[in-house]
Amino acid sequence: MTATKTFAHRLRGRERLVGYWIALDNPAGTERIARLGYDYVGVDGQHGVMSQPGWQSAMLAVDAGQRSAGVIRVPSVDPIAIGTALDTGAHGVIVPMVNSAQEAAVAVRATRHWPAGTRSLSGPVRAELRLGAVPAEIDDEVVCIVMIETAAALDELDEICATPDLAAVYVGPADLSVALGARFFGDPEAEPALEKALHRVTAAAERAGIACGIHCLDGASAAARLAQGFTFATVSSDITHLQQIAAEHLAAARADEQG
Template sequence: MHHASTVIEDLKAGGTAVGYWAVLDSPVSTERVARTGYDYIGIDAQHGLMGYDGVLRNLMAIDAAHGPAGIVRVAANDPTVIGQALDAGALGVIVPLVNNAEEAEAAVRAARYPGRGIRSYGPMRSGLRVGPKPQDANAQTLLLVMIETEEGLRNVEEIAAVDGVDGLYIGPSDLMLAVGGAYPGDPESVDALEEAVTRTRDAAAAAGIVPAIHTPDGATARRRLDAGFRMVTIASELTHLEAVARGHLGDARG
């Protein structure tokens, strides 16, 4: 298992990482999952069932596991929530619903200290592990923007070219809707989704940044890695908890 900051350095240098997704404000289970060997744990502050206190508690639980990087998907492309996640000790932020280069630039400015950005200096927990010089902190944290809307897909090459964006993160559910799917997983739009996924991966690779994607399971994650994605997140503890419980019930009832 690597050291958390090494995970970020490796990704920025062209390496790969496999992560797991947490949507519950359950630090005890987050800590347990964080000890299984994943490179990072993604904490979902957008669709997840937690507020700022939950983000903080779960980042501390990840750090207690001594290994994976804690990465937060923030609720919005907003300097306040991006700054808070980083101050709380996130080594990376995933910014949702980025539609164009201007919005990507705003995310970069929010995540970076002056020189490059507008982040306010108050590294409450982050100062324990990155920095303390602002330029070092800028280099040691990961900024990913999500490609998940029709407009974002249309502008994906321009978004990838924005200086300071470290990667493009695909949310397949929203991207499926963006390409005309009636619902996430709509079989009639699978081909359109895969075209969009390929275009986004290629845009990231061409710009020399990280192509990242969310996946429901390890087998899909493996397939995405084999196809050139360098950062893959698996599922969430809530969906897996339900699936495992359902499976055991099926076994018990025959």
């Protein structure tokens, strides 16, 4: 069994996992990232710059590395978008802006075949090639992760976490901080409220026995969040690191001009 085939079991087992975020429509770059050893590579179909056809290329690039599991953040709780993402061979979906247990249940059902869900069997396309043709076996290797990033989601946190077959909740700290009154992401005045909310999320996930993840700005932050009780953490993104490294090298090249 390959490393990616066990991703769903490791996530559901609340093992500590570290992932990376892809926002650019750049399969060659995605393949390089996927060879580094991250447990999963998340592809952003909500805010990233790639269109839906790019999801397929991204999953091919992740699989080429044979080290990471590919997951896709879909644009919304729409079951059609969820099914389309999974048909690429993705090992899971991350569903944004989930506000209630009812919405979480819709998302979960969209990842499962009958009788547990509403997903259509993909047939002889990439999902079958990657995960097989037996619905129950496919469902066992696919995870549904819903995002906690609104005040409404916090109000219904325990009910969301108790959704049958939900594998994990995932905090979007930018949207959640704004929902808690931040003027901008990183607003120090909202930091206490955000930290309190994060503790509530990890505690609710632990009570429900599901995984709990968060998006982080860097590896050190990811390590700190894992130590606080999150079971998986995503590190930054390709587009962010591209800009950061380019800026660092430009500054180094011009260091003498500053002296």
